[in-house]
Amino acid sequence: MKYNGKFLGLLCVTALATTLVNPIVASANELSESHSTVSSQSGSIISDTKSIQDSSINQSNSTNTNKEQETKINSVKTHQNQNKYLQTKANSYAGYLLEDTISGKKNAVINGATLSGKSLHIINLYQFQDGSTFYEYELNGNKYLTDTNAFKEIKVTDSKLNNKVTIVNKQSLNKPVKVTTSNYAGFNTPATLEGAKNLIAGSQLNGHQVTAVAMYKLSDGTAYYNFKYGSRYYWMDIRAFTDVNTVKITTKQSLNKPVKVTTSNYAGFNTPATLDGAKNLIAGSQLNGHQVTAVAMYKLSDGTAYYNFKYGSRYYWMDIRAFSDVAPTFKIVAKESVNKDARITANNYGGFNTPSPIPGAKYLISGSQLSGNVVHIVAKYKVSNGKWYYNFKFGSRYYWTNTRAFTDVAAIVSKESVHMSAKITANNYGGFNTPSPLYGAKYLLSGKTVVNKTVSVVARYKVSNGEYYYNFKYGNRYYWMNTRAFSYYQNPSQYLQISDTQIKPAGPTPYNISYDYEGVKVWLTQRKLGLSADGHYGPATVNAVKRFQRNHGLKADGILNLSTWNKLGYSTGAWNQIDSYISPLKVHLTNSRSEHIEAMINTAYQYMNRPYIVGASSTPAYGVDCSGLTMQALYSAGINPLPSSSYIHAHPGHEWESRVLFANSKLKKVSYGQRQRGDLIFYRSPYDNKIWHVAIYLGNDQVIESWPPCVMVQPIKNSQRSWIAGVGRPFV
Known part of the structure; x- marks a missing residue:
């Protein structure tokens, strides 16, 4: 959200110069252009x-x-x-x-x-x-x-x-052209403008190649190139010029590919045939039927492509349409050591003495014989056709089978020591000798035997399938049971519910930016274009983007899309991440209420001293506004406060998400006198009495908030925003 200009932002503890560094900005070379004075x-x-x-x-x-x-x-x-x-x-x-x-x-x-x-x-x-x-x-x-x-x-x-002739358009160029007539002279400005002077005769320029740095269109329908000849610049009617061949190599791809010439229609050249200086060296009829090895493929700006290959004692270039691929000979291109168990879950992949595409591979055992078995994998091989194969032991020997036949057996990914008493409240989870998804797990204890029992929990294990298991003592031995069998923290059903899975973006990302959007992408674009960076995509930003697009050969529609973003020097990775970022989940349902609150506050602190950016709710690498900070903090603690979302926040008409949060009937409201650490404090505007700000309460009458110019810790009331509208409690 934005604030009235009468309010001054509080100074940040850390200098904003450090926090404004964009970690993904790509460096760009400045383009230079020669200019001469028009009339x-x-x-x-x-x-x-x-x-x-x-x-x-x-x-x-x-x-x-x-x-x-x-x-x-x-x-x-x-x-x-x-x-x-x-x-x-x-x-x-x-x-x-x-x-x-x-x-x-x-x-x-x-x-x-x-x-x-x-x-x-x-x-x-x-x-x-x-x-x-x-x-x-x-x-x-x-x-x-x-x-x-x-x-x-x-x-x-x-x-x-x-009826005065004027310049109506100027287009920057860097275009080689050749003067091919003596009928047009060179002037100090387009010839039909007032003050134009004839400086050089067309006969002196005829036949010369020059570089046009700009084209000027005039109101009388004529057009002129501006170019340098000798020590100065001239203007000459574009009808005096002919374009020079501008076909060039756009990409080169290294290859080591067997191909066969299958037609006589294309000759071999010393360079791709459509480039300047190309010479026909060998007829297609001499090459037709021969197999050669293409060492590189060149793509040209006219859409053609050429293989570079050796024939006899020298290299040639020939149009790729002259060739047919030769069936490849597959080989092993990579090997990785592996030490894990996996279950064979498909019966349509057999076992071989080597990866099956390799010459000499022999079929040894059917997929139906292997299916259902858990085997120990010792290595993974990649073949030149792009497929992977596991090497594993079954019975007394080793086999190779396509990796698609396997499903990993779950493994323990983390262990946390716990010392607490917990009550088992569900009877549909059994006790095992290890977490139940692991290979070798054995069912030892019925859930019905221990339901409503309080047990001593000593550890919590996370398994690779995302589930958690408590290790607890019951009787004279230890068991593992899914944490869902135990009582856990959750808000009452009428309030915002706590999720134990990672929250996803509320809409399709990434998205283009047009008029009235807000957020990080707008802010970064404004800074790159030298505008006042307020985070709002208004008329000045739209027009600046249009000018940038025209100057860089893009469609000048003022819409910030990926092509324009890349031309500005920013990466595709940043384009995707800025819109899609959701704070990683830091808690599980087995965490207590206080642990959820601390996870939320810890996330808010990750944004400390980041700049205030209207409509922003992305990674801690950038800035946020007040509701953007609050939503990311809630995400990390398992609460998705829909209809408010970081996705919709940057869209037109959704700047004031603090109002939507306050109006959410699933957010419990408490009195100001009942405020607790982790509550949300909502403020009213002194101008229209509407909600205009939200902060996270830390206790001791302190809040963490995003308020111009940055994210900071402040007293719950100060001279800038002391009109408290209410208190919301996300964790009841």
Whole structure:
């Protein structure tokens, strides 16, 4: 959640500079681009529009992103093309995006004070269904709409003013091109702009290859490349150029693969055939029918692929369509020592004297003879076809069988010493000489014999199937019994229930980020783009992402997807983990109430000094907000407080999960005077009396909370948030 700007965050004990380090940010090389000054006319326009855009972004960043807006579709009734200049009056008419005007949102991206007195090139006139009319104009490649009442006619002193040619678009390039005609000269700016000067004749440039660093499109329909020749940059009409072959190798994969040439249609070259400088060295008819070994495969940017292979005394490249695969000879590629028991549970895999795909393998024993037996495995072998085989002893000899025929026998994964008395309350669990899923377990004691008995428990064992077992003494010997047979801690059924299995995300992850989302991904993106990092995906962030996407050859839709995330320098692993993270379960049902509470509080402390990020509820590597911290702490102690969830928290309209938590009828409410360690303290806003904050009570009138600027321990009341609405008790 966000807080009113009047409230100042308390300083963190640890400097935030340390905590803001992103452990998954990939380093990226800065791209450089040569620039030359356009004409004084276009430079003045760009200067004016830059000041407008900078001011509009600052205003957009300061907008209260928590404000709810009603959406009403307002479709276009009429549309007329325009080509004239008008001046804005001194008034408060703002600039909007076309899609926002149609949707009815009307999120102002340029304020009226900034537009006041500006001369703008009008390109369209829109009339909407509600009767309003808006002019559309373009600034620095972005189009905006403003009410027609905001404009007045310009006193035209130059008859050509409304037909003045302007730059309408610039695209950064790094493209090799060749001048192939003398008909176009090189200028200091696009030739049809005011102030353009002829600097070099086309005959001097004809035949030369240069690198176009940018393409400019003009309002008269022409387009120009900007390129360097000699010691300076020129602009020349793109019709003077021909593209240079740009096919290149995109990937190379090392191979050691037997293949056979099965057609005469493709020749052998000194390099992939579509690259510059490729030479035909050997006819396909000479190679047809021969088996060779492909040592590498090259994929090219035109979609073709080539094998590199040796024939005779030299290497050639040939299109992979000329080849057919040769049946491989399988071999063992890896061996791992193993020392475990496993049960053979499938009868359709036989036993061999070596892994079955290996040449010389002999079938020795049927799967039906092996099925049901527990055997001791001594090694695992991987074959070059990707399959694995266990080597095990059965009877007097060793066999190899596919690993899919086996099911692991359960094993003890942890042991915890316990000294307590516990009551057996269920009669459907027997006592064994070892945890019952283990190989060799024997049934010794009926549950009916010991039900309602109190016994002395000395240890708790966790088995690889996830179940827990108590080791206890009854009579003159020790037994193992599933902990579910014993009384355990659980909330009454009308309250939030405690789970003894790992909680899962409440929705599909990962997900793309679009307008009005919040959370860690938004915060990291804003920091990478140099924006004010508030964690909210508002208009300024959407526009910044669009610009980044255009500059990097991506679809400029403003949606933060995996491709854009990777281009920003962040990893795919982080993209997946940020959305899907749920705190690991730290307790079991056999833990006491106090152990559950301590697990919750210990998890909250893992986020200490992490930054406050609105809508965030992810790993301790990043920041969280107050409800995000509370939910992750509850997850670790076995409580899933649905409908509140870390998944939904970052989605539009779900910033205030503290309100949803407080309204949850399954969260027991107690009076402020009854507060205990582990309770949740809810606070009201002094502005609208609504719930706006939640903290975890530590006792002694202290809470741990996420409040700007970070996660910290504070008094239960202070000057910033002292209006307590109520107390919730997750562990009853």
